[in-house]
Amino acid sequence: MQNRISSFPPVISKSSKVLILGSVPGVKSLEMQEYYAHPQNHFWKIMFRLFNEEVTTDYAEKMKILDRNKVAVWDVIDTCERDGSLDTRIRNEEHNDILKLLNDYPNIEAIFCNGQKSYKNLKKIVGKDFEIPVFVMPSTSPAFAGMKYEDKVLAWQKILNFNS
Numbered sequence: 001m002q003n004r005i006s007s008f009p010p011v012i013s014k015s016s017k018v019l020i021l022g023s024v025p026g027v028k029s030l031e032m033q034e035y036y037a038h039p040q041n042h043f044w045k046i047m048f049r050l051f052n053e054e055v056t057t058d059y060a061e062k063m064k065i066l067d068r069n070k071v072a073v074w075d076v077i078d079t080c081e082r083d084g085s086l087d088t089r090i091r092n093e094e095h096n097d098i099l100k101l102l103n104d105y106p107n108i109e110a111i112f113c114n115g116q117k118s119y120k121n122l123k124k125i126v127g128k129d130f131e132i133p134v135f136v137m138p139s140t141s142p143a144f145a146g147m148k149y150e151d152k153v154l155a156w157q158k159i160l161n162f163n164s
Contacts, residue, residue, distance in 0.1 A: 005030060006079045010101055011063060012072035017109045018162045021098070023117040024077040026085030026141070034059045035073050038085070040142035042149055043114070046156050047071070051163075070163040072108065074101065076121040086143055087117035098125050108132060110162040115139030 007024050028038040036043035044062060048055045051069045056062060066073060080093035102108055110133045113119035119136040126134075138147045138155050147155075 003083060004079060004081050007075040007077055007096060008033070008035060010072060010074035010096075011035065011066060012074070012101070012105055013067055014105065014107060015067065015070055016072035016105060017070040017107060018112060018159055019072045019074065019102075019105075019108045019110070020112045020114055020159075021118045021122060022073070022075045022114045023087050023121065024075050024080055024082070024090065024093070028085070032059075034062075036140065038142060041140050042142075042152055043140040045149075046140060046153055049153055050156060050160060071159070072105070074098075076113075076118050076125065085141075087115065087141075090117065093121065095121060095125050098122065102132065110135065110159075112137050112156075112159055115141065115144065 005024060012019070022035070025035065026038055029035060031037070047053070047065065051065065053065045074096060076095055076098060077090065077093045078096040081091045082089045111122065112135045113122055114137055116136065116139070119134070122134065135158055138144065138152045140152065
């Protein structure tokens with residue numbers, strides 16, 4: 001029997017212009033009740049670097065950094081069954097209501113999918129004829145070793161075109 005897990009509420013405000021969508025929180029994130037809590041995940045390291053922010057481990061401060069830089073974060077999957085943290089182990093997923101979120105926050109100008117699983121699930125939700133630009137980004141997960149950190153940072157720089 002696999003564990004049924006649930007995602008977190010979205011981190012978003014009326015000033016958010018960019019929505020970053022992950023798949024569903026990993027084991028460490030669920031344990032800590034924080035987005036991207038695994039110390040080997042590059043998400044926060046990339047955000048600090050792109051936005052020239054001081055590195056912090058304080059989660060409340062990380063949330064302020066996202067807000068200050070007009071970035072929202074959520075997951076495409078609301079609940080699913082999964083052992084461990086790998087996206088390939090996800091089964092029986094139910095999606096978050098991304099369309100309602102976008103309707104409630106019309107200020108979102110672009111969506112950045114953190115990895116392929118997020119993108120594939122988003123496409124199931126929104127279909128092909130979707131007006132907001134969607135970018136598939138290299139996963140910040142430590143499980144995605146197919147790209148060097150520096151190359152991930154270069155790819156994620158696209159976010160800077162939308163958050164000003």
